[in-house]
Amino acid sequence: MSNDSHHEENFLQKYIFSVDHKVIGLQYGITSLLFLFFGFCLMMVMRWQLAYPETSVPIVGWLLGESDILMPEIYNMLGAMHGTIMIFLGVVPLAVGAFGNYIVPLQIGAPDMAFPKLNAASYWSYFIGGVIMLASFFMPEGAARSGWTSYPPLSIFETGQTTWLIGMVFLITSSLLGSMNIIVTIVQLRAPGLSWFRLPFFVWAQFVTAFLLVLAFPPLEAAAVLQLMDRVAHTSFFLPSGLVYSGATVDVYGSGSPLLWQHLFWFLAHPEVYVLILPAMGIVGDVIANNTRKPLWGYKSLVYASVFLGFMSFIVWAHHMFLTGMGQAMSAFFQTTTMIISIPSVVILTAFFISLWGASIRFTTPMLFALAFLPMFGIGGLTGLPLGVGASDIHLHDTYYVIGHFHYVVAPGTIFALFAGIYYWFPKITGRKMSEALGKLHFWPSLIFMNGVFMPMFIQGLAGVSRRLYDGGQLYAHAQDVLQWNEFMSISAFCLAAAQIPFIINVFVSMFNGEKVDRNPWGATTVEWSAPSPPVPHANFEGDVEVYRGPYEYSVPGADKDFSPQTEK
Amino acid sequence: MQIPYIVEERPDTGLNNSKLGIWVFLASEIMLFGGLFSAYVFLRMAAPVGDFAYWGSKLSIPMATFNTIVLISSSVTVIMSWASLKMKDFEKYKMYMGLTLLCAFLFLVVKYFEYTGKFHHGIYPSSSTFMGIYFTLTGLHMLHIIGGMIVMGYFWLPFGNKMWQSDPERFTNRIEVAGLYWHFVDLVWIFLFPILYLL
Amino acid sequence: MIDILHKLGLPINMSVQGAAIDEINAIVHWLMLVLFVGWGLFFIVSLVKFRASKNAKADYTGVKSHLSSLLEAVVAVIEIVILFGFGFPIWAARVTDVPTPDESIHLRVVAQQFAWNVHYPGPDGKFGDTRADLVDEQENPVGLDRSSDNASDDFYTVNQLHVPVDKKIRIDLTSLDVIHSFTLTELRVKQDAIPGMVIPVHFTATMTSDEFLKTTIGSKREGKSLEIACAQLCGLGHYRMRGFFTVHDDGGYQSWLDEQAEYLEEESGEDDWGDDEDW
Amino acid sequence: MSDHDNGHIQEHIKVYLTVFGALGALTLLTVAASYMDVSTTEAIFLALTIATVKASLVAGYFMHLITEKHTIIWILCLTFVFFLFCMFIPMITTIDHASLS
Ligand code: HEA
Ligand code: HEA
Numbered sequence A: 001m002s003n004d005s006h007h008e009e010n011f012l013q014k015y016i017f018s019v020d021h022k023v024i025g026l027q028y029g030i031t032s033l034l035f036l037f038f039g040f041c042l043m044m045v046m047r048w049q050l051a052y053p054e055t056s057v058p059i060v061g062w063l064l065g066e067s068d069i070l071m072p073e074i075y076n077m078l079g080a081m082h083g084t085i086m087i088f089l090g091v092v093p094l095a096v097g098a099f100g101n102y103i104v105p106l107q108i109g110a111p112d113m114a115f116p117k118l119n120a121a122s123y124w125s126y127f128i129g130g131v132i133m134l135a136s137f138f139m140p141e142g143a144a145r146s147g148w149t150s151y152p153p154l155s156i157f158e159t160g161q162t163t164w165l166i167g168m169v170f171l172i173t174s175s176l177l178g179s180m181n182i183i184v185t186i187v188q189l190r191a192p193g194l195s196w197f198r199l200p201f202f203v204w205a206q207f208v209t210a211f212l213l214v215l216a217f218p219p220l221e222a223a224a225v226l227q228l229m230d231r232v233a234h235t236s237f238f239l240p241s242g243l244v245y246s247g248a249t250v251d252v253y254g255s256g257s258p259l260l261w262q263h264l265f266w267f268l269a270h271p272e273v274y275v276l277i278l279p280a281m282g283i284v285g286d287v288i289a290n291n292t293r294k295p296l297w298g299y300k301s302l303v304y305a306s307v308f309l310g311f312m313s314f315i316v317w318a319h320h321m322f323l324t325g326m327g328q329a330m331s332a333f334f335q336t337t338t339m340i341i342s343i344p345s346v347v348i349l350t351a352f353f354i355s356l357w358g359a360s361i362r363f364t365t366p367m368l369f370a371l372a373f374l375p376m377f378g379i380g381g382l383t384g385l386p387l388g389v390g391a392s393d394i395h396l397h398d399t400y401y402v403i404g405h406f407h408y409v410v411a412p413g414t415i416f417a418l419f420a421g422i423y424y425w426f427p428k429i430t431g432r433k434m435s436e437a438l439g440k441l442h443f444w445p446s447l448i449f450m451n452g453v454f455m456p457m458f459i460q461g462l463a464g465v466s467r468r469l470y471d472g473g474q475l476y477a478h479a480q481d482v483l484q485w486n487e488f489m490s491i492s493a494f495c496l497a498a499a500q501i502p503f504i505i506n507v508f509v510s511m512f513n514g515e516k517v518d519r520n521p522w523g524a525t526t527v528e529w530s531a532p533s534p535p536v537p538h539a540n541f542e543g544d545v546e547v548y549r550g551p552y553e554y555s556v557p558g559a560d561k562d563f564s565p566q567t568e569k
Numbered sequence B: 001m002q003i004p005y006i007v008e009e010r011p012d013t014g015l016n017n018s019k020l021g022i023w024v025f026l027a028s029e030i031m032l033f034g035g036l037f038s039a040y041v042f043l044r045m046a047a048p049v050g051d052f053a054y055w056g057s058k059l060s061i062p063m064a065t066f067n068t069i070v071l072i073s074s075s076v077t078v079i080m081s082w083a084s085l086k087m088k089d090f091e092k093y094k095m096y097m098g099l100t101l102l103c104a105f106l107f108l109v110v111k112y113f114e115y116t117g118k119f120h121h122g123i124y125p126s127s128s129t130f131m132g133i134y135f136t137l138t139g140l141h142m143l144h145i146i147g148g149m150i151v152m153g154y155f156w157l158p159f160g161n162k163m164w165q166s167d168p169e170r171f172t173n174r175i176e177v178a179g180l181y182w183h184f185v186d187l188v189w190i191f192l193f194p195i196l197y198l199l
Numbered sequence C: 001m002i003d004i005l006h007k008l009g010l011p012i013n014m015s016v017q018g019a020a021i022d023e024i025n026a027i028v029h030w031l032m033l034v035l036f037v038g039w040g041l042f043f044i045v046s047l048v049k050f051r052a053s054k055n056a057k058a059d060y061t062g063v064k065s066h067l068s069s070l071l072e073a074v075v076a077v078i079e080i081v082i083l084f085g086f087g088f089p090i091w092a093a094r095v096t097d098v099p100t101p102d103e104s105i106h107l108r109v110v111a112q113q114f115a116w117n118v119h120y121p122g123p124d125g126k127f128g129d130t131r132a133d134l135v136d137e138q139e140n141p142v143g144l145d146r147s148s149d150n151a152s153d154d155f156y157t158v159n160q161l162h163v164p165v166d167k168k169i170r171i172d173l174t175s176l177d178v179i180h181s182f183t184l185t186e187l188r189v190k191q192d193a194i195p196g197m198v199i200p201v202h203f204t205a206t207m208t209s210d211e212f213l214k215t216t217i218g219s220k221r222e223g224k225s226l227e228i229a230c231a232q233l234c235g236l237g238h239y240r241m242r243g244f245f246t247v248h249d250d251g252g253y254q255s256w257l258d259e260q261a262e263y264l265e266e267e268s269g270e271d272d273w274g275d276d277e278d279w
Numbered sequence D: 001m002s003d004h005d006n007g008h009i010q011e012h013i014k015v016y017l018t019v020f021g022a023l024g025a026l027t028l029l030t031v032a033a034s035y036m037d038v039s040t041t042e043a044i045f046l047a048l049t050i051a052t053v054k055a056s057l058v059a060g061y062f063m064h065l066i067t068e069k070h071t072i073i074w075i076l077c078l079t080f081v082f083f084l085f086c087m088f089i090p091m092i093t094t095i096d097h098a099s100l101s
């Protein structure tokens, strides 16, 4: 782990195979934003089909095979890949890989991550996983098409799944390496004086997230290996005896269980959803403290709540499996844990709300996104409650209500928080601020159209429209009353896409022409703002860092400024 | 700027980076094998009564017992190699590490005969759920053995000499970490042995 | 609240057990609404009141009261009440208190890509044996062994589920190939059909199909009767895995059964049902 | 790590060799036990108990867990708890299924 900052680095060492956490963080960030964009494009093709079933798809129709109409098997393929890409290749790498990598060492005053080479390995493993996932579209078998949940037996019979599994093994490995690194970095490399309760909330959120990844991902890796065996070596871990598939009995030993996959999958995938939300909450906490010009209210309760949330997230997974024939005892257990886990979320949100009281709120672009996060996550979280109660889930399970629920938490929730983070830390990364005007032009339409896409989903869900329907429910009698929403949602989605144009322009324009700013343009308190912008390669800070106070000392009575940086005596 | 606590311990945690790192890694390994053990139990319950025991009886207990002893011995030799470094005896380290590698190799050879023996009798992972999980668990365990051999082999070859001369503290540290990993591989086998062969 | 949910798209309920599900859905949505509106108001008031242009200097301490902890505790208590008072009992009534075959009309549903096969026990009320190796898409989708006991009067339909009104119905649900999810939206019935498992579902319809159709007059679904939907992704035909569901009055059900028995006789006249080799 | 002088190490080595002996003996014991004529439950209980003892010896002495720092002990306890969840909850759930077969 030689870390010699003196010798000259060539282009490859500096920008491609770098071991500097900042470069790796940027690599993560750029790759994952591209994947987010790509995942969104897949969804727009699907949304076209949902609004105007079986009509030719404009612009990209020629990519869809002989006819330029989206066929059901391609619809399923795009759906599965949208879910996979958004979660494993988009949000997690952006929230943990990019923000975790770039910001955490800076916020704790460390020169780099604890294991720089491992860090690079983590990125490249992610990259390979991403390439495999992308390549699967061009393989003769096509990409996976059994949903991102890959429930067997379907996933064993369908094509394309093998590539998906191999890709997942790389992605899992990447996450494991990355989060081990984050844990060690946070435990070991905190600057002198930076005790646990002086850590910014963002660091805490990343810390808990890293534990979730380290401990929840391996069982999915095990499951992926088992599914790979089922597909490649014809074992039958997930196949029961007596299967008849397309007219013929399936020639395997049998005696396996499809539910085993669901247990192992959700053992990861439930903690995973908190992996998506915790870093987002961390960003929102930092941005809110900065723009309210006052300390986060109930900092300690925030920390305890997120640790508790992380712990509980390991024992709620089967609320995704209520309708697999679960009996009274276990359904009661999982309903109870699900209700318990909603409490820390309420605590966190409450603390954020109360932080607003008595504040002096600046409506900067990052703050707008962070503020919008609150009610949007509120809607998403609250609609999780009827899903968490087994009895009401009977009606809502696998309907668009679920789709609405989780998109509210991940899209206007997490994605907004990530946008907030990008606007907030952009000056640290480039030394230039992003344009506020373009930022607002990005924010308002995004807010409106996000709701336009996802709000009607609750209506369709209450009507009982199933998810993953190729024609959006045209055939079903009970969907007739709510079908008209499909076109509305799709148009909103296209407008949402258009609303991202100011953002993309903003990123590129501001990178070269944005307003130049000094190292602490927001008047922030946390340690990263005492480093130069951009921070020193391979060292981050010019000298030794020492921390003297808590993370959010804004508007301290008697202080001469309205912020007291952690590094100032 | 140098990353702190690579070799020396951080005063408040009493740990160096790689020590903590390896334990976090092992924690994730526990969950990996935990997932597989969970699958084993689940499948055993789903299978017809006696099915697992019937197929399990096709495995060779003597071979596995021998392998268990081999792995346990390698655990001892690896810790002896670390202890030798602590006592600044590089030659002894070389010998013990060589023995460890030898044990690992022996384990693989026995495993090779076990596998091919099964194949000759027409037994493959697809033959039964038990055989499926047997091949998966032992196969994954073997991959861990091979991984460990690569790391330890790296430190055993001439490269080790150089590092020992330039930075003995760090080298000892590396061996300790590699040893921890190796003990874990041994530990997994301690559970695999009874659940696959004896029950 | 239930009216609001109906306005939002929730279809009317037509099973005895479904009423409780609507009830808990309404209760939870009340809780959600109260929380959302409560916090929403606080949120908006704070944003307006404490904007920088109006309140230039922030207050270091902020809110001192511990009202919020109380609030959180109240939310927790309400959730406990919802669970113990409603959630668990309703789950028990809906899912686990399955009527025995004797006290109910007993059917089997065997899902497959992409159809619902319904197996009726016939007049004797008992099912013949089924075997996977006898399954034939066209001739014998449920794999019925005609030579087994009780099998001779069994019959099956594809994508047609007929039941009488006001009777306890019990369906033993399974699947031949992949996981499906058996859904009767208007009866608030949903249950995954999992290969290798037989899971019982039960319900009592409170309305016949004809009565139901009357309630749809004037809406967009006018004239479209009840259906079985598949809720779980089961392959490329998932979206069209639709079955038809008919609730008869007592007389209607009996005459439908008689009709089926006649078909069965006609068919067995042409074909020797007892002979496995032909299948 | 200078607190380990040679004498210390010598003592450690003695411990390692004792543990080695114990592990070997326990291996033979568990094999012998598997030939004993006991019920399946008893056999499982016996085999797993012996395996746990062996594993504790390896973890405690070879991996020095008994003298390890709090941070590591805590992480492992946490992992162990989740391991138990992962093992037992799916198992209990299968038993509790409303399914008939
Ligand atoms: C980031 C992701 C995320 C988050 C945070 C959550 C949070 C929660 N989720 Fe969600 N969930 C998903 C992502 C997420 N979920 C995904 C992806 C799926 C579907 C997977 C699939 O099948 O494909 C899913 C599915 C899902 C199901 C399965 C549904 C089904 O398939 O039938 C259930 C059931 O219990 C559930 C419950 C919950 C609960 C109780 C919470 C709770 O943690 C929520 C707690 C939060 C609150 C209670 C809000 C508190 C806020 C306030 C009180 C303030 C009010 C606000 C204002 C007025 C401004 N979720
Ligand atoms: C993190 C997770 C995530 C995110 C963010 C999204 C975002 C979106 N999702 Fe997705 N979705 C899932 C996860 C996610 N989804 C999952 C898991 C499923 C289930 C799959 C399954 O059935 O198996 C699903 C399913 C799903 C469906 C249901 C399909 C079906 O059941 O048949 C629909 C339907 O409308 C949908 C729509 C959308 C839309 C319109 C967005 C929009 O909000 C997208 C908005 C995106 C952005 C705003 C990104 C913009 C990024 C940029 C502009 C980058 C700029 C680039 C540079 C600067 C370089 N999604």
Ligand code: CUA
Residues within 6 Å of the ligand: C112, C113, C114, C179, C180, C181, C230, C231, C232, C233, C234, C235, C237, C238, C239, C241
């Ligand atoms: Cu059957 Cu979907």
Ligand SMILES: [Cu+2]
Residues within 6 Å of the ligand: A269, A270, A273, A316, A317, A319, A320
């Ligand atoms: Cu969940």
